[in-house]
Amino acid sequence: MAETLTTAALTLKDIAREAGVSLATVDRVLHNRPGVRPDTVRRVRDAIERNSFQPHVAAAELARGRARRFAFVMPSGPNPFMQQIEAYLGEMTAWLSARRLNVEMVTTDVFDAAVLAASLETLSGDYDGVAVVALDHPTVRAAINDLVDAGSKVVTLVSDVPSSRRHHYVGIDNIAAGRTAGALVGRLVGGRSGKVAVVAGSQGLRDHAERIFGFNQVMASEFPDLSVLPVLEGRDEDERSEQLLARLLGRHADIVGLYNVGAGTQGVAQALNNKALSEAGRDKVVFVGHDVTALTRRLLLQGVMDAAISQNPGHEARAAVRVLLALARGEPILREQEKIRIDIVMRDNLP
Amino acid sequence: MAETLTTAALTLKDIAREAGVSLATVDRVLHNRPGVRPDTVRRVRDAIERNSFQPHVAAAELARGRARRFAFVMPSGPNPFMQQIEAYLGEMTAWLSARRLNVEMVTTDVFDAAVLAASLETLSGDYDGVAVVALDHPTVRAAINDLVDAGSKVVTLVSDVPSSRRHHYVGIDNIAAGRTAGALVGRLVGGRSGKVAVVAGSQGLRDHAERIFGFNQVMASEFPDLSVLPVLEGRDEDERSEQLLARLLGRHADIVGLYNVGAGTQGVAQALNNKALSEAGRDKVVFVGHDVTALTRRLLLQGVMDAAISQNPGHEARAAVRVLLALARGEPILREQEKIRIDIVMRDNLP
DNA sequence: CTGTTAGCGCTTTCAC
DNA sequence: GTGAAAGCGCTAACAG
Secondary structure, eight states: OEEEOOOOOOOHHHHHHHHTSOHHHHHHHHTTOSOSOHHHHHHHHHHHHHTTOOOOHHHHHHHHOSOEEEEEEEEOSOOHHHHHHHHHHHHTHHHHHHTTEEEEEEEEOTTSHHHHHHHHHHHTTTOSEEEEOOOOOHHHHHHHHHHHHTTOEEEEESSOOTTSOOSEEESOOHHHHHHHHHHHHHHHHTTOOEEEEEEESOTTSHHHHHHHHHHHHHHHHHOTTEEEOOOEEOTTOHHHHHHHHHHHHHHOTTEEEEEEOSSOHHHHHHHHHHHHHHOTTOOOOEEEEEOOOHHHHHHHHHTSOOEEEEOOHHHHHHHHHHHHHHHHHTOOOOHHHHOOOOEEEOGGGOO | OEEEOOOOOOOHHHHHHHHTSOHHHHHHHHTTOSOSOHHHHHHHHHHHHHTTOOOOHHHHHHHHOSOEEEEEEEEOSOOHHHHHHHHHHHHTHHHHHHTTEEEEEEEEOTTSHHHHHHHHHHHTTTOSEEEEOOOOOHHHHHHHHHHHHTTOEEEEESSOOTTSOOSEEESOOHHHHHHHHHHHHHHHHTTOOEEEEEEESOTTSHHHHHHHHHHHHHHHHHOTTEEEOOOEEOTTOHHHHHHHHHHHHHHOTTEEEEEEOSSOHHHHHHHHHHHHHHOTTOOOOEEEEEOOOHHHHHHHHHTSOOEEEEOOHHHHHHHHHHHHHHHHHTOOOOHHHHOOOOEEEOGGGOO
């Protein structure tokens, strides 16, 4: 009927006594510091094990004295999604201060490998942890590895560099996100047959490429009545996206679905809308895109957009901080908690 | 280019000096403890304000000495969703121990107001915080209020008692969840017209009633071609749900959608399947239900179920702990972080 | 009403 | 290699 989830609260001193050594030695073993005879190490480890001893984080935190420094390396452009992440970090100020954590924002051109790598190099050695929205490029990979070698904990944020030695990736599985988008477009089209348009920023961006890959997978295997048109590259710009899409809609009268892989949403919506106005008899185009912003929220409510695939920016911001903190403290990461889910957002479950 | 989110790390002593008082007095003011002249209070408050001082949580935690005790009051039956919550709490053991938090599970019959209230009464005074899966009933409300009066922090979990003085509710907005289910059924049916079946545990349960309410709202306003049949009450039991649904499917040949509000999923799936087998020519029934369990996961992968509305049980478990901790410490709650979202889960974004 | 003081359980010098 | 001891910034007695 009642059951407890926690173990007796021993202290370092208890372990020290039980292992027949001093506090300092237990501390050394606990943190794998050198200068302890292997035999002693074993004795201490045993005692820790036997009691399933957990050091008190609060005490550890207090004793170390100095505050921790984390840096967030973010794109400098006016990307609403990134701005949301920054805003959510801002909301954590009190929480951060109460834990003596210093978070610094560093903006840079994350789309230029050399510039990004240079920014990362300047951080070397000064930070306990670095979160970076990373471009997947050899130069950047090297810079990340250098940071790791210099002793910083590194997490990639939103966009990963899997080949680097970063400690953790905070972001979604973009192939699965693309698959989800495909399933939604396919299902919401509702059995009609026709063509599907895809607008991306650039197929050179890893996340965009992966999303398109997943999208095509699902379309090919599950919706044979729908044919996917060649990807339009709108560079995440409104005007360009609008023009390209408007032209495409003009050429194909039987477009029933649209997947907007990146930003440029305003332009995409515009193109859709103009068409709807001018060509009365035409079927509604199912429109699926990414991220919940002020704009996509409005489009969802208006029924212009049907669904948004979203990675909760608040969650990403907080997860990045928590993961860096856990890594810095040597605590285990709650993987389930820090995993970023692929959210499907429709009008009625808007957050 | 670089910007810091945190403020200088002052200490209580600094504030004391600046306000011309002692440590103890600052501490009293900080915790609104009595026995300080109003004028002194003001002076101290000013100093705190001026420096936007944040006490160091680690130090506070360490100094108070004793561990905190939290109780989780959960249903005693074999409900997979509740079991998941318990499992996720179990995964936090190390995290909890490292913070000297004791979490105890108390199981009881949460569907019997008197029994539940009695269980709550026994906890009075012994816990810093209590999380409870609550039935919305006057007796339970009174028990919750008593706990609050006795000094415990109380959060309702999954199922709320809005009229009580509980400090927080950790769970989803069930009306919105029902609306989401409605939108999904309506959209996934894909323009066909016909009837929609609804299977619930009982309309007496607040969460079920709210979901049905939201579901009907959307169906009535947005999908006039679909008519919702009277709710079947399956009591969350497999057999009963199967029988009722099978009979209904027999009587109405034009059922195109199904909303399963609660549990009994196995039975519901069975009824759908049998029908599919026996009546070859019949249209696929769009099936939307709640929660991602081993069973619903399988059904989604098999294509029997089309979507699950889910409230992340891991998130609920951790949010409940974090909220109780923040409340106990007098820290602000990160509302955005602790909010439970309505997740739409389809095959391709299964967590 | 206000101040003094002894820890809380670690980390970190500095000695041996 | 190992140990002793001085704090870290608070809280909670207790004393005035």
